[in-house]
Amino acid sequence: MGATAHALLSPSAAHRWINCTAAPRLEADVEDKGSEFAAEGTLAHAYCAQKLKAFLGLPTDGEAKEIAELNDRYHTGEMDEYTDTYKTIVLEKFNAARAKTKDALLLIETRLDFSEYVPDAFGTADAIIIADGTMEVIDFKYGKGVKVSAVDNPQMKIYGLGAYEKFSFEYKIDRVRMTIIQPRIENFSEWELSVSELMAWTDGVLTPKAQQAYKGDGPQVPGDWCQFCKVKSNCRALTQKCIEAAKNHPDPKLISPDELAADILPMLATVKTWLAGVEDYALQQALSGVQLHGWKVVEGRSVRKITDQDGAALALNKAGYKTTEIYKPQELRTITDLEKLTGKKQFAAICGDYIEKPQGKPTLAPESDKRPAIDPLADDFKDVKF
Ligand code: SF4
Missing domain, CATH: 3.90.320 (Lambda Exonuclease; Chain A)
Structure with a gap:
């Protein structure tokens, strides 16, 4: 549409x-x-x-x-x-x-x-x-x-x-x-x-x-619909809701599993949505010249890169290093890339015998999620790495 x-x-x-x-x-x-x-x-x-x-x-x-x-x-x-x-x-x-x-x-x-x-x-x-x-x-x-x-x-x-x-x-x-x-x-x-x-x-x-x-005269009401809102990074109502969610548990000093389930976990998606936008928004503001007191823009980490692959390989060969030592072994593209190339059905027909799907690591989901619950204490999951 x-x-x-x-x-x-x-x-x-x-x-x-x-x-x-x-x-x-x-x-x-x-x-x-x-x-x-x-x-x-x-x-x-x-x-x-x-x-x-x-x-x-x-x-x-x-x-x-x-x-x-x-x-x-x-x-x-x-x-x-x-x-x-x-x-x-x-x-x-x-x-x-x-x-x-x-x-x-x-x-x-x-x-x-x-x-x-x-x-x-x-x-x-x-x-x-x-x-x-x-x-x-x-x-x-x-x-x-x-x-x-x-x-x-x-x-x-x-x-x-x-x-x-x-x-x-x-x-x-x-x-x-x-x-x-x-x-x-x-x-x-x-x-x-x-x-x-x-x-x-x-x-x-x-x-x-x-x-x-x-x-435009209605109230700002934060919720799961904030995810794609263009002002989520600097929306006051969303910011307040996220900060309040973190502040609202002064006593007892440690939150209980019941509070975690009822009050904190339902806010997780909203808080993540908000946080994801805030850092990017703040950087864009600073880059456009807005002063954020106590903060500055610095050069981030960068990774060295080879500017001439063939030249570097030749120099290494001349220095006595073998081609098999200096090149990575050939590697297949990811399943997603290959499916993009061939189409999903076609890929399954060609490569189905060579694909396996390992067990997924345990993930928290709300009760309404369609996937069946697993028993985290069952033997099947004791070897899954987090
Ligand atoms: S981010 Fe703010 S303005 Fe946007 S939908 Fe959420 S509450 Fe409304």
């Missing part, structure tokens, strides 16, 4: 601005640095759209242009594989819809207008299937850093709302299904709600929160 670059309230940030309505106005002046990941995602989306449009016999000139601009830099074997997976899933869904409703509709890259509910907001839905009273909005995500669930996902609900507004005059739509396809981490998430539930959320939550966020 794609949204307009300049809208203050982007649907992709809705989880943040619904919870912290102060964030968008605070973030508005912070420069948006386009990332390599964003360009890679744009290319993958262009392939997805091209493959589905070609199947439907629609023109693909726009996609071909985008692909030509980005292909040399970002195309990989795995991108072909993952965009094929997306195409297959969408077409399976479309065929299932057609089996129920003969004139089921598949729409690719549909421009949607959310501005009646979220000021200035527009977006493009990757795929929409309309059939038999149900409309399905499908979102392809190429990122693999964060697993995104469709369940109660505000971005998906906003797209569902936009699609409903666009098509409800022509088609009978009672239910809206939202689907996220994130093939790089095998995440396929679906969630469905009735149109009346969607409208109740729109009137009760979305519209009032969007208005407050647009005006």
Whole structure:
């Protein structure tokens, strides 16, 4: 899904601005640095759209242009594989819809207008299937850093709302299904709600929160949504929350396991998010000339490097050192790099016999985590290194 670059309230940030309505106005002046990941995602989306449009016999000139601009830099074997997976899933869904409703509709890259509910907001839905009273909005995500669930996902609900507004005059739509396809981490998430539930959320939550966020007069509310906030490094509310979490246990002098579980561990992700941004922000400030009293910028450690590899090797050979002594043995690239080269399935087919996955080291996770709990005292784990 794609949204307009300049809208203050982007649907992709809705989880943040619904919870912290102060964030968008605070973030508005912070420069948006386009990332390599964003360009890679744009290319993958262009392939997805091209493959589905070609199947439907629609023109693909726009996609071909985008692909030509980005292909040399970002195309990989795995991108072909993952965009094929997306195409297959969408077409399976479309065929299932057609089996129920003969004139089921598949729409690719549909421009949607959310501005009646979220000021200035527009977006493009990757795929929409309309059939038999149900409309399905499908979102392809190429990122693999964060697993995104469709369940109660505000971005998906906003797209569902936009699609409903666009098509409800022509088609009978009672239910809206939202689907996220994130093939790089095998995440396929679906969630469905009735149109009346969607409208109740729109009137009760979305519209009032969007208005407050647009005006910028709501409170700063820290939480897990701070992770991608552009002002997380210097947000006073987040800073206070993190400092208070550390300060709030003066008595007894040592914290108990119960306090650790109930008060400290739930704050871990938020504190890490905050700390990760603070050091970088402070350095950027100092480098731009801001005085931070008691602190200075110094030269960091650096590692010596050989400027002429061939020249150095020749000199070592001449000095009597053998080639096998001075060169590292040849080494295979990492599994991630090789999968990128070949595609995940292809890599498994070629190298599956040579791969093993060792036991992971024990990790703390909240009770809600899907992985089963392990017994840390069991023999299986006594040799795992920390
Ligand atoms: S860091 Fe968190 S609390 Fe602060 S403005 Fe951003 S979302 Fe709100």
